[in-house]
Amino acid sequence: MSELRFQALSHAELTQVSASFRAGNHVLIGSERDGTGTLIALAAGTLEPAKGQVLLDGVAPWSNARARQRIASFCAEESLLPARDVAGAVALALHARGDARSALSVLDSAGLAHFATQRVAALAGREARAIALCIALSHREPTLLALHEPLSVVGIIQEDFVLQTLASFGKAGAIVLSSANRLEDAARLGGTESALERGLWFASAQARPALASITLRIHTPEPRRLAARLSEAPDVSGVEWAGGQELLVHGSELERLAHSVVANARAEAIRITALKQDSPPLEALAAARAGLAQAYYERTRSMGNAVRQP
C-alpha cells in the first residue's frame, strides 16, 4: 500500500512536521499562513525541503521524476504552461506527464471545454487555477493527489465533479491529501482530518476543536467604516452588518481576531463601545484552546523525551 511520509520536515512556516498518510482521503485544515500551501507543494515535489524529508513510497518526489509522474498536484500558486491558448497549455502538461489524451477531452470531462480556445494570458487567476485543477484531476492512475484548497475554484468547476473524482481516487487506493482553510470545506471534502497551526502539525484527534469558528459582536458608532476596513483584514474571515451599530466579525482564533479588530479600529480612529464574544460559548472556546495547548504541551514533551533518549 502506498504511503506518503513527512520526516522531521522544516521548511518556511513548517516546523518539525512528522506525519504519514496512507491510501484514502485526508484533509489538512489550516490557512496558507499556517503552511498548508508549503506542505502541499513539498508533497507534490515542486519544492525541495530545506530540512527533513518527504517520501512517497520511500522515494523523494523532488529528486525523482518517476515519483512525480505518479502525483497529481494543485498548488497554492498556479500558472499554466506557456502556450498560444488554453488547449495548448493543457496539451503540453499532458505531454509532460506522458498522457496521450487530447487536451479537449480532458477539459471537456471537467466541463471546461469552453476555455480551450481562450488565450492563456486572458484567463483570470481563478480560471487558471480551475484549469490547473482539471489537469490534476485528469490523472489516470495517481498514487498521490496533493491539492491545495480544491474547493476554492468551485463555481468554475462543478463541486460534485471535484468531490466525486476525489472520492473515486480515494477508493481506488490513491492517497488524496487536500488542504482546506474553512471547516465547511473540510467537512465536504471528508476523510481523516489533521491540522496545521502556525507551522505545527496536529493529528486528527487534536485537529478539530481549536479551529472552530469564532464570532465577535462589536458595537461602534461607525459600523460601515469598520466593516469596510475589517473585510480586508487577513485574520477576519467574514463581517456581517445588519444595520444599527452592531457588527458581527468572524474568524478562527479569538486572540488574533480581537487584536485585528482593535488594531483596525485604532488605525481608522473608530471608537468601539462594546466588544463581546458570540457563540460558541466561552467554555467551549476555553476547552478548545486548552485542547490545543495540551496537544502542544504533549508534543513538546515527546520531542524533549526523544532528544534526551540516547
Added chain:
Amino acid sequence: MSGVGVGWALARERLRGLSAALILLLSAGAAFVIGVLERRSDARSAPDDILSGTVFGIALPLLAYLVSERACDGKRLERSVDGVARYGTNRRAALLGVLLASALYTALAGALLTIAALLGAHAWHSSSLSADLRASVGIALITGVVYALYFGAASLLGKRGTGRKWALIIDFVLGAGSSALAAPWPRAHVRNLLGGEPVVALSQASAWLALGAIGVVCVTLSVLRTTE
C-alpha cells in the same frame, strides 16, 4: 514526447512572439545599414570590420543573452523547467530541450545577422561575397550554439539566473584579451576564427575545438548541477 521534446516545446512557446521576431528583423536591418556605411567608408575592410565589431562583437552575444533569458523565463536554468517537471518530466532532459531550442534560435539569428551584414558590406557583384558568406555563416552558427550553451550554464548561478548578466560582462571584458585569461570565454576564440588576434597563439583549427570544448563543458555542467 520525450523529456527533451517537452523542454524543446516549452522553450519554443516562450521564444515565440512578435517582439522576438521584430527585434531580430530590426537587428538584421541595423547590421545591413551599418555594413553599407562601412563599405562607403572603406570597402576593403568593411566585411571584416562589421563582422568582428558589430555582429560577433556586440549583436550576437547580446541576442544570445536575450534568447537565453527568454527561454529560461528569466529564472535559473534548472528552475525554468519546474513547470513541466512537476508532471513527471526529468528536469535534466527538459533542460537539454531548452538548451537545444535556445541554441538553434541563437544560431539562426547569428546566421541571419551575418548574412545581412555581409550583404551590406559587400558590393552586390563582388566575387568574394559567396565565399565570405559560406565561411562566416558557419562561424555564426557555431558561435550562436556555443553562446546559447554558455549563457545556459551561467543561468545556473544567482537567485534568478543573474549569472547570465555576469557571463555577458565577463565575456566582454576578459574575452577581449589574448592571454590565458581569455581562453575560457567564447569571444576570444570567435575573434580568432574571424582572423583576429589568437588566444595564447592557438591556431584557427584549435579555436574551433576550443569553442566545441566550451560548449560541451557548459552542457555537462548544466546537466550535472540539475536534479532529476
